[in-house]
Amino acid sequence: MVHTADVAALVRELAPRADPARLRRDVERLADGPRSRTRAPEAMARAEAYVTGELARAGWCTERQPFDVRLRLGSTDRRGHQALPLEFRLHPRLSGANLLARPAWGDHRGSGTASAAGGSRTVVVGAHLDTVDGSPGADDNASGVAALLEISRLLAALPRPPAVTLIVFDMEELGLIGARYAARRLRRGRQAVGMMCLESVGYFTPEPGSQQMPMGFDAAFPSVAAEVRAAGLRGDFTLVVHRRSTDAAAALWRAAAQAADPPLPCVTLRDPRPHGPLGALAGLAVPPLAHLDRSDHAAFWNVGIPALMLTGTANFRNRHYHRPTDTPDTLDYARLAAVAVATAATAVCWPERRARFGGAIRT
Known part of the structure; x- marks a missing residue:
């Protein structure tokens, strides 16, 4: 059952709190230059510190989860206005870190530990922090990270901690390396009921x-x-x-977008493939399907976790994609705020979990 009335009510509660000016500030702070663990490590460290600080200010407990992987098939992160990163590369060794945040308010506020509401049976909202070489990545993907930060502030206004986990992924541009690591951990713990990926939004x-x-x-x-x-x-x-496993979640997000004032136009697309390795192989064989794998949600599909991707379609719309001109002045912050509100409301009302937000938001 899709709780469209619940999600519309929550959109009306949260929308006045979303701040386009604050989103612009976040994008400007993040997109001051390329950021990459391998090509621009100092900029990546600054961006990571900024994200951690903003999450803490919003009342979230952030855990840095480092990873070190060897002999991983991925892609190149060199600049270029390419339709699809088909330049495969075998990475001998990569060391990076994801940021994982859970609510730290309610009974846990001020304790420095994450609320249990963000742990088991959680909905994951994720966005990647890194860029390709030579691009400041305002749309790809400071927009997604800024939306995630705004979501953290919106959800902190709820009367009780939601069962939501926020993840900022590393090394998406190298082949979803950070997301693959995170998805496997969540799969082993059977923690994630679903995932939403914010990609170039x-x-x-x-x-x-x-x-x-x-x-x-x-x-x-x-x-x-x-x-x-x-x-x-x-x-x-x-x-x-989305896929069949997230039909209801996609419909719920669309209902949330339509509840915005003004309504946010939305198009839903169902990927017909199954989860797991078979679906990934089909994407390699059929180019139109391969385009649907172009962000961190695909790592969750591949381990069987229901997921959907929210996107502005990147290079199929944005002429600045993977270029030095992908700068903060090119974005629409009012619509980005609407994306953040719709995503926050969908995470709370995720249909497979049948969650409710529990009344008026905190003042």
């Missing part, structure tokens, strides 16, 4: 013809292609990519 343009589609997309997803064409190929919507 800040660039919108209402100009007709501004939205492109991958080669073969019309044949693979005719109804979605027809919906986008009927709207004049305007790049003014958020795309929600």
Whole structure:
């Protein structure tokens, strides 16, 4: 059952608290230059410290989870306006760290430990912090991290801690390295009921013809292609990519977006593949499907955790993708705020968990 009334009510509660100016400040602080564990480690450390500080100020307990992996197949993070990172690379060794945050208020406020509400049977909301070489990555993906920070502030206004875990992933641009590590840990602990990935969610343009589609997309997803064409190929919507396991969650996010004032345009796309290795192999064989694997949610699909991706479609709309011109002044912060509100509301009302937010928000 999709709790559309619950999610709409929560959107109305949270929307006045979302602050586009604060989102812009976050993006500007994060996107002051390229950030990468391997190419720009000092900038990555500054960004990580900023994120940790903002999460703590919002009342979340953050755990830094370092990882060290060897002989991992991934991709290159060199700059370039490419449709798909098909330049595979075997990484001999990579050392990075994810940031994992859980609520630390209620009975746990001020204790320095995470509330149990963020632990077992949690909904994960994630975004990657790193960029490709040479790009400040305002849309890809300071927009996603800024939305995650805003979500942390919005959820802190709830009367009790939600069963939500926030994860800031490392090394997405090298082949979802941090997300693969996090997904395996969560799978072993059977902790995650679902996951939402914020990927390049800040660039919108209402100009007709501004939205492109991958080669073969019309044949693979005719109804979605027809919906986008009927709207004049305007790049003014958020795309929600999901699988059968997250049909209800995708519908819930769409309902949350429609409850915004003004409503946030949304297009949902169901990936027909199964979870696990078979689905990943199908993506390699069918190019239109491979585009649906282009962020950290795919690592969760591959271990069987239901997930969806929220995206502005990256290079299929944003001409600044993976370029030095991906700067904070190109983003739409009012719509980014609406994305944050819809995602926060969906995380709390996640349908498979049948959670409710429990009344008026705290003042």
